[in-house]
Amino acid sequence: MVPEIAGTTSLIKAAIDITKAMVGLRDEEKLRTQTFELRGLLLDLQGALHQASEREAHLRSEIRDLTDQIASFNRWTIEKEDYIRKDFGGETFAMVLKTEASNPTHRLCCQCFDQHSRKSVLQKQYNTIHAQEKFFCPACNTNFQFGPWKPSPRVRVVSGGPSPWMTRRPRF
Numbered sequence: 536m537v538p539e540i541a542g543t544t545s546l547i548k549a550a551i552d553i554t555k556a557m558v559g560l561r562d563e564e565k566l567r568t569q570t571f572e573l574r575g576l577l578l579d580l581q582g583a584l585h586q587a588s589e590r591e592a593h594l595r596s597e598i599r600d601l602t603d604q605i606a607s608f609n610r611w612t613i614e615k616e617d618y619i620r621k622d623f624g625g626e627t628f629a630m631v632l633k634t635e636a637s638n639p640t641h642r643l644c645c646q647c648f649d650q651h652s653r654k655s656v657l658q659k660q661y662n663t664i665h666a667q668e669k670f671f672c673p674a675c676n677t678n679f680q681f682g683p684w685k686p687s688p689r690v691r692v693v694s695g696g697p698s699p700w701m702t703r704r705p706r707f
């Protein structure tokens with residue numbers, strides 16, 4: 536039994552006992568004492584009922600939260616089955632749809648998918664000079680580079696004289 540309810544039950548029993556004892560009393564002093572005791576018990580009972588009411592509200596809130604968590608977990612269990620981990624080369628991974636029939640092509644963040652059970656669509660930023668695609672996860676603020684790293688094309692530097700970019704400047 537919930538402690539608040541058990542306490543309430545014993546207070547009610549004590550109040551009933553005092554009331555029964557008061558019925559036959561003729562002594563005014565004793566009646567006054569019993570009335571004072573009864574008033575104290577009723578105040579304790581009021582406090583216990585208030586605590587029980589708060590506890591009930593707290594438990595209802597916890598039940599609601601747990602129900603929401605279960606529903607969210609069940610939705611996620613179904614949704615995550617639509618995705619598969621894909622290697623984009625160079626050991627760079629993202630989650631992609633198994634079939635792209637109903638959704639446009641997109642990549643999901645593996646970190647958010649695995650650790651937070653959420654779908655965060657990666658946003659493409661640009662292609663790097665190393666032939667990789669740079670993406671950003673807006674949920675966990677992580678940058679990703681997909682594809683194998685390739686050396687950047689070398690710029691030929693001519694020793695002595697002006698730099699090549701200066702010599703290519705258009706003449707007016």
Ligand SMILES: [Zn+2]
Pocket residue numbers: 644645646647648655672673674675676677
């Ligand atoms: Zn993420």
